[in-house]
Amino acid sequence: MLELKKVTKRFKKNCAVDQLSASLQPGVYGLLGPNGAGKTTLIRCLTNLYRFQGEILWKGRSIRKNTDYLDRIGYLPQKFGAYQELTVEEMLRYFCVLKRIEKKEWSRESERVLEAVNLTEAAEKKVRHLSGGMLRRLGIAQTLLGKPEVLIFDEPTAGLDPEERLRFKMLISSLSRERIILISTHIVEDVDALCDRILIMDAGRIVFSGTAGELKAQAEGKTFECTELEQKKLTGRFYMERQFEQENAVHYRLVAEEPQVCRKVEPRIEDGYICVLEHI
């Protein structure tokens, strides 16, 4: 439904998105990648905010100067801003105007999206009185106006507390699978069990595309936990993921290229992610 053909975006000599081709079908996609991988730049190409080389087709038509497409997408930017002096409801009505939603639908649409993000009680509040997490939720709410066919979220859960993060995941799960939902995030565990497909970007390219299970499988037989003493005996190339305490002793979790003397453990999605990025 969304076809990306050799999409390229350069900032002078820096190629932020490098001849990227992909085909996005209805479903939930998790877009992962380290800082500077090109995720936001790709999203800005997808939302027509940047001029780019290559082509993006929506239902077979270029998205450039395609107002049909622009009316059919919901987008949450990394930094969502809203007019400080407007109330939450007024802000949503403003977005309804921008999205060319019929006036008779405004109230119903606003109520619907506020309920979806648990903000109904803040409808009369001025934007400047919202907490950071509430503003983020208002940002998520406006993406849902007009029931778009493409939803793009850039770091949607940044600044949300654990309860609201869970609520966001439940909201995404409840949305119809007939649309394309693209979620860019740093939080690898957020895409597990939520996304039908995971895309990993690095240096402007997609270096992995597959299911959460397929990503975990990248670390199969390569994920270990060791003690401080065992750590000194590690061989070959390995990547230390984290340190944790167990029975009053320091332990490490790592992925390694070759078998190790320490305990092999079941891989998680984070282990697969490291294997892909570190070529392990």
Ligand SMILES: Nc1ncnc2c1ncn2[C@@H]1O[C@H](COP(=O)(O)OP(=O)(O)OP(=O)(O)O)[C@@H](O)[C@H]1O
């Ligand atoms: N407006 C810009 N002008 C110049 N360079 C830019 C611009 N925006 C992004 N870049 C560069 O393009 C590359 C990709 O940046 P981008 O913000 O798309 O990465 P990202 O994957 O979204 O990173 P993060 O996870 O940190 O948000 C980086 O090297 C960045 O410095």
